[in-house]
Amino acid sequence: MAIDNESFELLLATVQRFVNERLVPAEDAVEEHDEVPADIVDDMKEMGLFGLSIPEEYGGIGLSMSQECRVAYEIGQTSLAFRSVFGTNVGIGSQGILMDGTEAQKQEILPRVASGELIMSFALTEADAGSDSAAVKTRGELVKDGEGDHYILNGSKRFITNAPRAGAFTLMARTDGPGAGGISAFVVYADSKGLGLGKPDKKMGQRGTKTCDVILDNVRVPAANIIGGKPGQGFKTAMKVLDRGRLHISAVACGMAQRILNEAVAYARERKQFGKRIGDFQLVQAMLADSQAELYAGWSMVQDAALRYDAKGAPSVSDPYVSMLASCCKLFCTEMVGRVADRGVQVHGGSGYINEYPVERFYRDVRLLRLYEGTTQIQQLIIGRELMGRD
């Protein structure tokens, strides 16, 4: 799956313009009001951003992984809240259906996800199942009655991105015994009876993004809503979704590193101390140079890994080596952007600590990238396990 080069370059140029002319000027308002303005969300729908990764036959744009990463790099160059509005539709919320869903599920759901009419979230994490995501406790009990086979879901999901906006969830619940093999992935509609939301989480950064708990109290879901139709496959689906998500997040991290570096260079060219531009001091140049070199390394990794992902026949890739490369990207790029943000603040001096300058909020925003979709330590474990398992 990919679109031709000419159409892709046009799309990329449109996204770049949109970032520079619409999103960057709206950053302060998003920070202040903790909300992405509705007219911007409408523009995103019109541009097709909600359907970037969904094939054309289901109403999306149908980008390859490497094309999606290049778009994510551009979108990463502004407040991460903007990406979050459509990020779960493009990635973790919908990809399970595309990868493992039945044809009926794809046809019913994906066109609405691609248009932005239906917001989808990904609900795996629970209070006692974070990094140990196979420890999911939310239960799905099969009932067979006059209304056909159903599951009754009970439990609670934590920190679910876009949950307050979501119309449906890709939600993992235990339908069988312990361990990964007992987990099934369901499509659960937000208006299902018994489904409730917790209070919005108060976060360190990324204002304008929304997360909260999702509480399931005897929620009745048709058995036909199990992704792929077969129970027990949900954990595998979730892991495949996360591989893809990790490449996307890595590209976003590189985009954000590029923006922070641009801000730091601009400041270093303008700010004068000791009668010179601070950027003329080699100790300041060293900070900029380290950031540039690390950004180049990270972005090269992401592009390489995304091409390898595509070569494995995306969208449904289940390859341990590519999976390890996705973890390498997530590990390196999200840690890298943390260092770039730290240097960005340093180059700005005291002004970097004041919220008039975007680096202050980017410093807080990027902290999350090292935590969700698998912490840095979980990426290290995946890489280590793969290395030790091979001859």
Ligand SMILES: Cc1cc2nc3c(=O)[nH]c(=O)nc-3n(C[C@H](O)[C@H](O)[C@H](O)COP(=O)(O)OP(=O)(O)OC[C@H]3O[C@@H](n4cnc5c(N)ncnc54)[C@H](O)[C@@H]3O)c2cc1C
């Ligand atoms: C803003 C935000 C948005 C999120 N969005 C979503 C979402 O949309 N959907 C979703 O399902 N989840 C989401 N999450 C959850 C996120 O994926 C988890 O927070 C993350 O996976 C870590 O789990 P935890 O918070 O329980 O930390 P823990 O698992 O308790 O980890 C705590 C620390 O212990 C370390 N650790 C744990 N186990 C090991 C080990 N075996 N070896 C070494 N170190 C270890 C971790 O690396 C970490 O440093 C979101 C979280 C946040 C904060």
